[in-house]
Amino acid sequence: MISSHLSSFTGLPVLPFTPGMTLPDDPSAVAWRLEVEDFEADPEEFAALVAALRDEVPADAVRALVIGEWGSAYERALPVDLLVEAAEEWTSLRAVFLADLVSEQCEISWLTQGDITPLLAAYPSLEVLWVRGGNELHLDPVRHTGLRELVFQTGGLPGSVAAAVGGCDLPALERLELWLGRQDYGGDTTRLELADVLAGTRLPALRHLAVCNAEHADRIAETVAAASVVRQLEVLDLSKGILTDVGAEALLAGQPLTHLRRLDLHHSFLSESTRKQVVAALPGVEVDLSDPQAAEVYNGREYRFTAVGE
Template sequence: MIHSHASSFAGLPVLPFTPGMTLPEDPSAVAWRLEVENSEAGPKEFTGLVRAMLDEVPHESVRAVVVGEWGEAYDRTLPVDLLVDAARRWPHLRAVFLADLLSEQCEISWLSHDDVTPLLAACPALEVLWIRGADGLELTPVRHTGLRELRIESGGLPGEVVRAVGACDLPQLRRLDLWLGCEDYYGDSTVQDLATILAGSNLPALRHLALCNAENADAVTAAVASAPVVGRLEVLDLSMGVLTDEGGAALLAGQPLTHLRRLDLHHHYLSEETAAAVVAALPGVQVDVSDPQEPEDYDGTIYRYTAVGE
């Protein structure tokens, strides 16, 4: 569950924009948050907010934008076209966070998205793109030479989006975070969908890979254990998922991971013995095996859950 908004983004403190507000002395030193207070607001209210920001905040000072509630986020797609038009007037825009909403505002798997490809096309200098939610999310494979960090948080990430990410040519991307989620929330991605990402041919600069919140964490971990991209990583994050001793054994039997700076496995279903074995095998690596989970037994059926679902 997500219970707090981003207080900082892309290294900048987040400041909500309000029409008529007194601007900070340096408007470029904040990440501007765009959000309508009324969750049932119509599209005109959010459009008016964006237009007011275009009128009142110097265009050249906008470095980062965080989009919060745009009005009935569960039923109305995030207006990417509106942001694309605005972004063309923000020449120094470097970071965008789409849908920084809390669970009480809208469950992550209900957030309604659209095709984000036009945003990438309109912002060749964009360096950071975060997206929360994946319902309706679309991406057409593109070449983008500016992007350094891509993060998609979801309760269930469609396989077609995972494949599209892998098919993108992102020569400067250093960090990739994908929350794969589970099938109950439309997360139908498979290990095969990850093949191009794990090969790493389109991601020569990648140093931080997170394949998180995965219901099929054991299968993902087994694929990662022999993936070519792992050899160039500094951080490998397989946290928040349903990782059991099967996945732990695959990790221990796979390629050496002693070159990593950090291995994140928190929120897992590893036994104490397997967790200890992973830590012992990587003496120079920061290994996080915190937050162990216990399976739940309902009438003889065992259930294990990802950290973020609905």
């Protein structure tokens, strides 16, 4: 599912930063990638890399950052503090991706994050924040008037983080992605933790909502079917999870969805008849039912899996 590094981020080509490199003619026209080669590098190595970027690239040219391997990502939290320390210089920074690592570097469920709240506090003009990995991830409810896009890609999203997102005041947020994942990888988010997000009270600008990669996707669909936030959406994404006919039927039995521009249900466990029913019920809506899944049977038992797990 996540098999390669980003080649572009927020419309900018990703360029790895190397100390002493020749800078492009316009260093503000790229998303700078920061990554150490050794996956067990000492913390000082990544700190030195950040320091070199601060020294060699004009501060106002740092518009987007993609953070790759920082050293022992499977056990040491991404050093957000290094980015916070640069905030007074990087006043043009608008987009950050924390942990663009592939499985060969570190499985998504092993990626160790930490408290990302200071990053949002330090960059009030930040517009895009992507976070990969939910292990030890923490967020406190904050007010942030600049953020337009917030994405959490995890094999298991802590319920406390989902609840904190719902407690945030994000008046400009247009896109929110919550990859819930599986309980055995730390994904303990329930409908209770999602209540504030699905109410949409603090998300007046939200138009694209993904509550996806969910182990209990049927329960999520049942809740979304009555959620107030759906009325303001253009895109609803319940993909990548264990959505079955039960969840799809509950979704269709709830509030009208014909106002949507797109409904994403790819990688789901729907029967052919239910897939046809969904399409027929939503004329004019782009419905993504690609990558249909079927249960795997072992010793007479059926098993279903989210698209992204370990």
